[in-house]
Amino acid sequence: MTRTKQAGVDRTSGVALWRQIADDIRIAIGAGEFREAGKLPGEIALAERFGVNRHTVRAAIAALQNEGIVKARPGRGTEILDDIRLKMPISRRTRFSSGLGGQARRPESVYIASGEASASEEVAAALRIAPGAPCVTLESLGLADGIPVSLAFHHFPTVRFAGIDEHFRRERSVTRAFAAMGLADYVRVSTDISARHADEREREWLRLTPGGIVLEALAINADLDGAPVQYSRTLFSAGRVSLHVGTDMEL
Amino acid sequence: MTRTKQAGVDRTSGVALWRQIADDIRIAIGAGEFREAGKLPGEIALAERFGVNRHTVRAAIAALQNEGIVKARPGRGTEILDDIRLKMPISRRTRFSSGLGGQARRPESVYIASGEASASEEVAAALRIAPGAPCVTLESLGLADGIPVSLAFHHFPTVRFAGIDEHFRRERSVTRAFAAMGLADYVRVSTDISARHADEREREWLRLTPGGIVLEALAINADLDGAPVQYSRTLFSAGRVSLHVGTDMEL
DNA sequence: TTTTATTTGTCCGTATGTATT
DNA sequence: CAATACATACGGACAAATAAA
Secondary structure, three states: OOOOOOOOOOOOOOEOHHHHHHHHHHHHHHOOOOOOOOEOOOHHHHHHHHOOOHHHHHHHHHHHHHOOOEEEEOOOEEEEOOOOOEEEEEOOOOOHHHHHHOOOOOEEEEEEEEEEEEOOHHHHHHHOOOOOOEEEEEEEEEEEOOEEEEEEEEEEEHHHHOOHHHHHHHHOOHHHHHHHOOOOOOEEEEEEEEEEEOOHHHHHHHOOOOOOEEEEEEEEEEOOOOOEEEEEEEEEEOOOEEEEEEOOOOO | OOOOOOOOOOOOOOEOHHHHHHHHHHHHHHOOOOOOOOEOOOHHHHHHHHOOOHHHHHHHHHHHHHOOOEEEEOOOEEEEOOOOOEEEEEOOOOOHHHHHHOOOOOEEEEEEEEEEEEOOHHHHHHHOOOOOOEEEEEEEEEEEOOEEEEEEEEEEEHHHHOOHHHHHHHHOOHHHHHHHOOOOOOEEEEEEEEEEEOOHHHHHHHOOOOOOEEEEEEEEEEOOOOOEEEEEEEEEEOOOEEEEEEOOOOO
16 A cells, blocks of 8 residues: 555654644644544544554554643543633733633742843843843743743843842732832833744743743833833743733723 | 763654754744854754754754755855844734835735635624624735745625625735725724644645744724624744734824 | 865764554 | 664764865
């Protein structure tokens, strides 16, 4: 029998067949293809669909099981577990904790590290300070129900917010750290969104598998006079978060 | 010599080493790591950095060359080509062509297919019509300078926009198709953004390699009375596009 | 111009992992 | 649990192109 090309599997792409198939099935689940049945087709049916051997499909399903997306049991098939993708609002009043609050989950910010640095060109332009001017850096991990969903790198101008990292450590919230320093309110000025593969460090913190995807959001927050107070680079775990941009931008 | 773990390459992940290294280098380029030199370190230096053989690094560089990110030449090293990531604005007045217009590129929309369908739950909720009600579907490809950057699936309520696909074929623009049907203006109501691996069909149209990433934007447009006129699912090639959300939402 | 060092490109062979039959 | 085919990864050797001495 001659081999015919099937369902988009590619043997010379540097990605193992079982991983390509795992990715495909993950997408199909996300598209709701098996929602009615609540479970995947049998291994033999999947093997035919992708034009591969049943062993290869088993490797793919094992990977999905490892990610917590499906659960296979002998005699019962491969059950699709509930999707738990969070919707993170992006608006003038974007805040991490309140953004996830409505979704009946326990949001939490955890301190990772902080320090002092000279502003790079990028940071300086965003904060409207001179390149090389001092800024406070703060790294934090966002969790929902104990599951990591975001990894954030914040920058604040030192001249105005020296010691804000200590406030964050106590308050576990950027909003409350600002409040403790006398800034009662602030607004989101702009957000730049892109997507890419996570690097190793990001995969570790966000508990992603190799090939895992992050949504990268570059955000500028300003006080009510329009002066930039914060520049952040936040990496969201793409499998667990979507970003929602509403254009009715009031409160 | 015993092998030590290096720079985050994982030999049991189903992703070939050369592809992991290509992803790493792509990220490093994006982070500006080699901006000063304008080129990558030599193959031997990279091989040491990742703890692999020189040939493996060569395979990674070949992949990046194929993507148009770098160009290697004997005796000269591996030059990093200019970044060409487009910035797609998301605002109340989001339109494909004008959004890319400011970036000195030739934007173009190409008709792929169209038809008539019954509204799914998702489409019906977005367009505020009854589930199962008829809607016009339209699929189009967005290009910038001939390079595919987006693949879009549009839905319009048939009751109001029957035949809009024919207008799109002539006008090659949703905005102009709306205008031709008497709708002079419309605004973006909401946009939901997520990221995932592209499936095979998407990879073909957007000319992506396996493992390629798309930004998926679910968008609702409405007329000035607030009645939904269009629901779109647009897949942006994540390597070529970032989405920019400004919160100064007027014009 | 010639020489030399550096860097990429190509070839060989071998071992291991992946996928099928 | 084989036998087979192919992709991946390694190691070494040498050729070709380039830049600098």
